[in-house]
Amino acid sequence: MAENKILKLHDNIQFIYELALARLELQSLNVDFEITNNLREFKLNFVDKIDLLKKSLAYFKSINGEFTDYHFIQQHNQTSSVNQYLTHWFYPYKGKFHPQMIRALINIIGVNPGETILDPFIGSGTTALECQLLGINCVGIDISPLCALISRVKTESLGALPEIEEAKDNFLMSVRPENGNLFQQGSLFSEKKSGDIKNKKVSNFFKLGEMIAHSDESRRGRDFQTSFISNINKMLASLRDYKEVKSRLGLELGEVDIRQGDARNLSVINNKVHGIITSPPYSIALNYVANDAHALTALGHNLDKIKEEFIGVRGAGFNKFELYNQDMDKAYRQMYSILEKGRYCVIVIGNVTFQSQEIDTTAKVVEQCESAGFALVKKIEKIIFGLYNIMQKEYILIFKKP
Template identity: 25%
Template structure:
């Protein structure tokens, strides 16, 4: 462990840092940037995604760890594409991967560069779909939802029919780029109009929804996307590098890439152990969009269904260590010799016991020929009302790399 521990006050809570001085201050700055961030959220807020990285964190770290034009960042848990969006506007090349096909579809749509002509075409199609859906509602169209009976129970009958009709109209769009974007607009609203209590709570709740409201929200959300594309397009430099995305387990990413790929920075936020089940959080979306989450079901890392309360804490710790060991081994293989990996991690909940995520990474890193460089930590509220969890930015590099950051 290098360097003395140092605490810094912050509107969002005290930030505590330790490790190499040259690395720990960029980490602190990134955590502090989340509070009172006045900059526009660009396209980040278009679609809900549990526990996504705050864009200000990615923005600061991409600025601080750039090695010049053509810098390449890898995000092995790309989720909704926060790092990729910020890389696009910061002049970085970016590669994102995820186990969930929904995440990749969403990230691709969010990083599209759309000029006035293609935005206008999209808005015209959006308006036409809205009008056709409103007519279906008015005419009481008896459309059948192509989802399972178990999924249908999540919706009031009139909402189910309106969503089904809306999706049928979307599927009529012949331009693939617009059709996929419109499907992500649909994805952005579907949980809101289900009986699911919230994005992260798969419990039912009563919602009184009038007919036609689904269509109105769909159109507004599509208009929001078009406006966000315009703002993003204005922020993208020329020249720029379009992000690339691929479906892969982070643990087998070197095999998936099967080449000489190396990056200048890994910037990612792995799942927080025992906290979320992305398989369950996106179940409504997977069903409507015909996405098969087989790989996510089988290989989701850190899933609450495997690690949380009711599980043996010793077995949960072993499983979580094994999963993160494999992730770190993959990261080490894909880093350039002098590159850095920065992981945004939250304390795990393993068999009902809290486990400090920064300490876990520091302990496991040597097994993958990585070494701990620095960490910055900040408390976060626990939604269950318990003591605050801590969220950490942890910097690692390949073992044996001498010297501090210049």
């Protein structure tokens, strides 16, 4: 007789969409289960694949008392926010994905280790890091040079940990009050300092530390140099966490390829991909250029010039919507052609309000993706409560390339 195994959900699971994704994770792994104990536990009716479940599941804390890998990973966190474990917290990027949801979606669309997932709007690199942890390769594209930097540093720095440790003292020693304000002398402090450092991963790491300090200063009024020092130390602690997680769980990390590029032209990717998980700009809801102006300027970019390439930012008034729709139409067609047949494309999107009118972005995405050739297979409503308990509604749309 088969022994029953009990799968327990993580304690912080509270939304219906999370339960829906937890069920889909098991269904896509062909697991026979029943939901018990007031929706908190799942009883496995047939016991096999336990190792696979333990290694990959996102929404479960334990299987018959044994912790899942994800539970162990989540414990390695230098911040007070449960989902900012390992390097996820590097740079406070607005509108990031919830990493646990991405891990679940990777399982749901059935991409295997060694295969490749594309995120053509990679933002702060959430998809890339979650793929890396599961041994899945990831190509991440973003028009923003800041996003390319953030996503690279989150996923490449572990490979240069000894060199970063070695360079650290040299960097931090020079950041002393008696040396004046090193960060306002027209060029990047970290760039000057790392001029003789050949390893790009090392210089990228310190450059991102400087960008986080820019953000701390402009958004939170913190002292730049103090913030730089404390961020570098905290970032290093996160890399040591990552090293420990990799070795304790015996992880084979996926390869990550981050490019600064345009989602409207994906012909730069040589091979077809085995899945797409992404969240494009929610229409014109957020101005990604203005939002990170401090860091983009520090990186030496002319905001007026680069803004022309950002979807949802170019144009003015109602013309912005027109341009947004044209741009996204191109992007969806590109995504369709780069995906292997029979595979899935997941798009996370929310509606937006413009001049007190709600714009149904989601219906437009479905229309555009269907016209590109995709078939909608699942639409999951994602209701979350944001700051001040304000309800935010987003949708997870799963399309298939027939």
